[in-house]
Structure formats: C-alpha cells, structure tokens
Amino acid sequence: MKIAIILGTRPEIIKMAPVIRELEKRQENYFILHTGQHYSYNLDKVFFEQLRLPATRYNLEVGSGSHAEQTGKILTGVEKVLQEENPDLVLIEGDTNSILAGALAAVKLHIKVGHVEAGLRSYDRNMPEEINRILADHCSDFLFAPTEKAKAILKGEGIPEEKIFMTGNTIVDAIYENLEIARGSANAVSALGLKPKQYFLVTIHRQENVDNRARFTSILEGLDRVAAEFETPVIYPIHPHSRKRMADFSLQPRRLMLAEPMDFFSFLQLESSARLVLTDSGGVQEEACILTVPCVTLRDNTERPETLEVGSNILAGVSPDKILNHTRLMLNRENKWSNPFGDGKAGKKIVSIIMEGKHG
Ligand code: UD1
Ligand code: UDP
Secondary structure, eight states: OEEEEEEOSHHHHHHHHHHHHHHHHTTOEEEEEEOOSOOSGGGTHHHHHHTTOOOOSEEOOOOSOOHHHHHHHHHHHHHHHHHHHOOSEEEEESSSHHHHHHHHHHHHTTOEEEEETOOOOOSOTTSHHHHHHHHHHHHOSEEEESSHHHHHHHHHTTOOGGGEEEOOOHHHHHHHHHHHHHHHHOOHHHHTTOOTTSSEEEEOOOHHHHSSHHHHHHHHHHHHHHHHHHTOOEEEEOOHHHHHHHHHTTOOOSSEEEEOOOOHHHHHHHHHTOSEEEEOOHHHHHHHHHTTOOEEEOSSOOSOHHHHHHTSEEEOTTOHHHHHHHHHHHHTSOOOOOOTTOSSOHHHHHHHHHHTTOOO
C-alpha cells in the first residue's frame, strides 16, 4: 500500500509525527507532501528537525493568501502530485485549509482518505476550521476519532460506523514521546528568566480573535489585567499573524512578555511548568489538559468539550472581566483530572488499522 501524508502547518506536523514514526518503523511505502501553508522556519522546519522527521518529497510552497487563493492553490498542486504518485490512501490531520484541499483533491481522484482527529465540532461555522473539518470528515473513508464523543458526533452525522475508529489523539503520543527529551534539552523557562509555576503562558492566534480589532483589544486588556492582578509574568510566544494584527491595530499590551514562536521542546517545557495557560489554540487546550496545567480558553466555544468535562479548561470568551474572573476560578481548582485523549498509542493504532484494512 502506498500512502501520501499531506500536511502544511505547525500543529499538523506535530500531530502527524507519531503516525510518520510508526510508518518509518514498519518501513511502509509512504511519502510526505507539504503544502507550504506554513513556511517560516519557526512554524515549519524546526519541527521536522526536532522531531527528526524524514524530508518531504514535495513542497507546493503555496504560502499565505485569502482562503480561496490558498485552498485553490493547494487543491491544484495536490491533484498534480496525486496523479503522478497514484497512492492508495491519503492521510490528513486536523482542520486547516491544507487538509481540506488535500481531502478534496484525493476524493475526486477516487483515492481513499484517512482523517486523523475526525469528529471535532465547535458548532461555530464562522470559524474556517469548522467548515474544513466537517467537509474533510465527509470526504473520508477512515475517520480516526480521538474520543467516544467525536465518534458519536460522526455517527450522528450519518457516517457509517464501520468507517469510524476510536484511536485517541496523537497529541498524547507526541507528549509522551517528547516531554522528557524536552525537559532534558530545552531551558526555555530559565532562559526567559522565569521560575516554574510562577508564570502564565499565552497563545492567541485564531482568525476570529486577532482579525477583529475589538476582540483582540479586549483580549489583550484582559491579559494585562491578569498580569497586574496576580503580579505574575505572562509570556506570549506570538504567532506571526497575531504580531502583524497587533501592529496593524497599534495595540501595545503593557504587561505581556512577547516572544517569537517557540520550537516544540521549548514550548512543551514552558507549558508543562506554567501555573496556568490562556489560549485560543485547539492543540494547547489538549496539551494543558494532558500536562495537568489549568487552562482558560479565550473563545466562546470549543471543539474540545472533553477538557471542560474533566475540569481542566474553562471558556472565558474575550471580555476582560471574564478573563480575570475565570483565571481566578481556575487557579482555585484542584489540578486533578484524568486525560480523556487516550493512551499515547494512537499513531500505532492508526497505522495498524490502515495496514490491516479494517475498513468497511
Ligand atoms: C492556520 C490554520 C489554523 C491553525 C494554525 C496553526 C487555516 C484556515 N488556519 O492559521 O487553523 O490553527 O494555522 O498555527 O488553515 N504567516 C507567517 N509565516 C508562516 C505562515 C503564516 O508569517 O509560515 C503569517 C502570514 O502573515 C499569514 C498569516 O500568518 O498571512 C496567516 O497564516 P495562515 O496559514 O493563513 O493561517 P494561520 O493563522 O497560520
Ligand atoms: N506550539 C509550539 N510553539 C509555540 C506555540 C505552539 O510548538 O510557540 C505547538 C503546541 O505545543 C501545539 C501546537 O503548536 O502542539 C498547537 O498549534 P497551534 O496553536 O498553532 O494550532 P491549533 O492547535 O490551534 O490548530
């Protein structure tokens, strides 16, 4: 069986790495097609280097652009490669424009599609990711649901049960494989002059938050108030998109420590030693839960409801008052919850399912 792995952004590289590692271990016939959606060194190559991933066979170098422009370029680029390579299966992960275009190109060529992290729903169609994940799921033949909840969502949308496999989330594999290495090799906490459990970590990059002047202003005001109230350093490794918007809107948060986007080991170290995380990232909500670090999500909804149910996460929205109150609330909560995202063997399970053709 010949497999094409299609990826294009930071979280896809990190979360597909356990699947790639398993394919390598079994010496399967596969290749990586990078769309080039992310191209800055610290959003892309650094993860290939650090996670020791094999080189990509193709890079479409599509870069940034409007949704239609980016998705369209990926669609035509992927189609060309798939026609040349003629794989039996395309594997995608998550909810970006890269994976929607990858899934669509493949399904139209009658190539089977496997979607890692299937069945997540925020029920907010204003998010580009929600459209991407719904359409990708409905193009797929193998749907790798991270939780029972995700599996139930897919069944509820009429996807035949024999196509759905509950595997856990590969982010657990990525953390289990890398946390100790990260702790041993990175010194991000001390390099920033921070002390374990005496700082808050922030990531904010969602389009609906940073492209909207009022929402981004409100979030930064809330974070400034959190830093002041708790007299605690707040470190924000900032995505280039958010940095650009901050400049466009002339926003200057007074109390936040801004840093460049981090490599995975540094970020894991910083995250696991943080007293609390404030984020709008999907992956960071999961990681905080797995690392037993309390999380305040600066959104009105989440496609990771398992984190709310186990008590690791709370939705604060973007009002400064709520950000402050919800931070207080989470700091008073006991960090005792169990990880709902699986046993760290998702990568192995996914590859076994594909290779054994357990598919209806
Ligand atoms: C994309 C995904 C989002 C995911 C995020 C992971 C979509 C619709 N969005 O958002 O779901 O959470 O990746 O980080 O697919 N830029 C750079 N260097 C890069 C890439 C982007 O500077 O390597 C800047 C450019 O100014 C670009 C902007 O970031 O215009 C947005 O990039 P884009 O890929 O469109 O979306 P992300 O915000 O990265
Ligand atoms: N991450 C990282 N460096 C950073 C910020 C995040 O390595 O400076 C990692 C983080 O550990 C997680 C992933 O990037 O695994 C999350 O990606 P992101 O927030 O960009 O996307 P999302 O998960 O929201 O799609």
